[in-house]
Amino acid sequence: MPQGDPPQAAGPVEFYFDPISPYGYLASTQIEALAARYGREVDWRPVLLGVTVMKVMGLPPLTQTPLKKDYLAHDKPRMASLLGVPLVEHGLQNVNSLAACRAFLWLKAKDAALAKRFASRIYARLWVEGRDITPAESVADEAAALGVDRAVVLAAIESREMKDALKAAVEAAIAKCVFGVPTFIVDGEPIWGVDRLWMLEHWLRHGDWKPH
């Protein structure tokens, strides 16, 4: 994690997301425009909070953590309001993003821009429309709305190749110390949280951590 010198090459901003995260959704509505203002691309990378938070860190889900869960319940709508985007309390239990993340990786290998549109639809389905994203069928619906063949998506979701690809993606994220969502990595600098978009913008603008 280097620090100090301004970035020489304007590499992409890595955007680590898990569809189950409301703060990941909020970040997804902002990150493309923010990066574009500084001539950067965004590389969307799925991660599974069930692995990073619960298995590797050994923590309970935030929604089951005393005090913090009440804070987050109060915080989510005001953060959405600040960003000027809709957000619903979907009230669904045990939402699982395995199928969505596998489908995302499969699409990304073909067409990264299409995969982002798909991920945005998945986020909107859960956090704007309040509809589940767990069943492979619902994931295929969102891909189909973008002109992708349903049967082919469903086969990809169940394929050994995409299961392995997602496992590798999560391991790669953990190797970079990604634990929460959203995490941005820019020029090797990890930045966690939608509440740190100002910090990401600081780096994109100045390439250092000095006051300006």
Add this chain to the structure above:
Amino acid sequence: MPQGDPPQAAGPVEFYFDPISPYGYLASTQIEALAARYGREVDWRPVLLGVTVMKVMGLPPLTQTPLKKDYLAHDKPRMASLLGVPLVEHGLQNVNSLAACRAFLWLKAKDAALAKRFASRIYARLWVEGRDITPAESVADEAAALGVDRAVVLAAIESREMKDALKAAVEAAIAKCVFGVPTFIVDGEPIWGVDRLWMLEHWLRHGDWKPH
């Protein structure tokens, strides 16, 4: 936790701090000037992370949480740099702020401004000079540097009254959902994290959570 209408009365910003927190230290260097820009007082309130995080939330210390501890080790110096203030890695183990917090409450009951100067000295001792704040003697040293009688401070630290006062302060903080440090509460709105000073400023300026 009300939301919406601009604040009618400009009450103080409650600033919840524990001397053991580096982010609390960083916030302590900013909060008075920020609040003053909007005509607000700051009410400093000690809390014990050992109670809120470990006992009530059931979580391990951040410094022992996989992935997050590496992120925080990288993050602390860059946040200090962004804010333009010094910060050292003190390397001390098992730092305990019981004596400091009790002394703070005792001073606050006499002179709130003096108590803030004392808390700032405690923060600087640990996070700028890298010296321990655990022994009551070291706490008394910082009070004595402000002209307070050492023996009286030492007696206050050991008094039943101040032990009970700190217990009550922590319970009051938990009742307001304060779990981390720094937490700011302004007009009933809890805001957690030095990385959210922008959000506190947004509220102080606008009194709402709308984009401006």
